[in-house]
Amino acid sequence: MAGSHHHALAHHGRSWLQAMPAHLKILATLLFVIAVVATPREAIWAFGVHALLLLGVILASRVPLRHLAPRLLIEVPFVIFAALMPFVATGPRVDIGPLTLSEPGLWGAWNLLAKGTLGVGASLLLAATTQPADIVSGLARLRLPAQLVLILGFMVRYADVISGQLQAMRVARESRGFRGGGLRSWPVLASTAGALFIRSYERGERVHLAMLSRGHDGHMHVEPIAVVLRAWLIAMTLPLAAAVVLVAAMVSR
Amino acid sequence: MHVPDGFLDAPTSVTTGIVAVAGVALALRRSRGDLDDRVAPLAGLVATFVFAAQMLNFPVATGTSGHLLGGALAAVLVGPWTATLCITVVLLVQALVFADGGLTALGTNVTLMALVGVWVGWLVFALVRRVLPSRARSVPVAAAIGALLSVPVAAAVFAALFVLGGTAPVPAGTLFGAMITWHVVIGIGEAVITYLVVSAVMSVRPDLVHGAQHLPTGRSTSADRESVTP
Known part of the structure; x- marks a missing residue:
């Protein structure tokens, strides 16, 4: 149950991006997304350049596109929202083929699709090249408050415990003849959820007491790592390039 | 759906970001003494549970979910203070690891779910708990009512933010109607799940339920129970 330290989102191939310190990657992702979001939506070309920049980093990272592409499905709900915006929004209408659409609605949809997709793409690349435990230590290095790091650390640890526990309980349920489906199975599933909660908690409690007895003081100690200038430069290439595009888009308006 | 990048304009995103930072900073200060050896693992577990629950998306009319x-x-x-931190952590992980909710919309999402969702839920819970008889069975009922109301209120705040700072002009009436109607339905589901989980925990480990601390029950520790259960 607790053996696996792998994660469904992480790509397990080799990528030099995996070796880069997590806090640099988090910072670079954040700055890139801020530059994208700040770009005025009328500068359509700028989003093309942003997309090419991100694609360039993805290709250079050697994370296969077929690993990232299915995970873009997370954005389906807001793609649907974007698709409806031109129909429900108010304002001047424009005729496109047989349809009469709202012009501000079209701009809104474009804005959401372009910025949302680039944001999702950047986050997926971060997730694919960074293990969850490294994201925790990366955020600790970025001075995330200690209590948040503590909760985050427990959350990452619990994810495996809970899924293992759930799997064991499912096997136990089904070997007693349980078949899911219909309202009748709800009370059973609910008691599963309750029991899962308590069992996971008590396991976590034992782990935490063991940690305390070994000198854990509620803080995550991250050893300072020397980040060479080169790593900084490589990490900041993408956000810097995006910032140049942002400035160009603002000036050319 | 969590609010993605580019959904609300910059002034709205920055304002909700400031609100979120202020709220989380206050929660950090108020929960400093609370996060002891008993609460810290519980907070992590609650975060994991909420995380799993938030991955279930229901489609909602007019395209949102x-x-x-x-x-x-x-x-x-x-x-409520520690809960604010738990939900904030959940949203942070979803934005960073699952790309659910934009990084620049994190402030908006924290405001909606970690501040509005938690505090409306808690205040309604505290009010209902006061009205109901002071018994262990009242706690899950009050929790369910808090859950029921917290969801449509958060949806209404979201709709208000979109009307104020959305990147497209959508008629306010349509948006409020659709968001609130559907989130009442989601609120019912939320109420059922909250009721079932809280009553399950109440029946075995009432000492773990912060909202039941006012009840005069003998606390059983896991050490006591370890000797009973094999």
Whole structure:
């Protein structure tokens, strides 16, 4: 149950991006997304350049596109929202083929699709090249408050415990003849959820007491790592390039 | 659905970001003494549960989708201050690792779910708990009512933000109608789940339920129970 330290989102191939310190990657992702979001939506070309920049980093990272592409499905709900915006929004209408659409609605949809997709793409690349435990230590290095790091650390640890526990309980349920489906199975599933909660908690409690007895003081100690200038430069290439595009888009308006 | 990048304009995103930072900073200060050896693992577990619950998305009319918020459940189990931190962590992980909710919209999402969701849930819970008889069985009922109301209120705040700072002009009436109607339905689901989980925990480990601390029950520790259960 607790053996696996792998994660469904992480790509397990080799990528030099995996070796880069997590806090640099988090910072670079954040700055890139801020530059994208700040770009005025009328500068359509700028989003093309942003997309090419991100694609360039993805290709250079050697994370296969077929690993990232299915995970873009997370954005389906807001793609649907974007698709409806031109129909429900108010304002001047424009005729496109047989349809009469709202012009501000079209701009809104474009804005959401372009910025949302680039944001999702950047986050997926971060997730694919960074293990969850490294994201925790990366955020600790970025001075995330200690209590948040503590909760985050427990959350990452619990994810495996809970899924293992759930799997064991499912096997136990089904070997007693349980078949899911219909309202009748709800009370059973609910008691599963309750029991899962308590069992996971008590396991976590034992782990935490063991940690305390070994000198854990509620803080995550991250050893300072020397980040060479080169790593900084490589990490900041993408956000810097995006910032140049942002400035160009603002000036050319 | 969590608010993605580019959904609300910059002034709205920055304002909600400031609100979120202020709220989380206050929660950090108020929960400093609370996160002891008993509460810290519980907070992590609550975060994991809420995380799993938020991954279930239901499609909602006019193209948005809704999901469980978990704010009331978290507030009843670990108290509103720690719950604020739990939901904030969940949203941070979802934005960083699952690309659910934009990084620049994190402030908006924290405001909606970690502040509005948790605190509306908690305040309704505290009010209902006062009205109901002071018994262990009242706690899950009050928690369910808190959950039921917290979801449509958070949806209404979201709709208000979109009307104020959305990147497209959508008629306010349509948006409020659709968001609130559907989130009442989601609120019912949230209430059922909150009721079931809280009553399950109440029946075995009432000492773990922050919202039941006013009850005069003998606390059983896991050490006592370890000797009973094989």
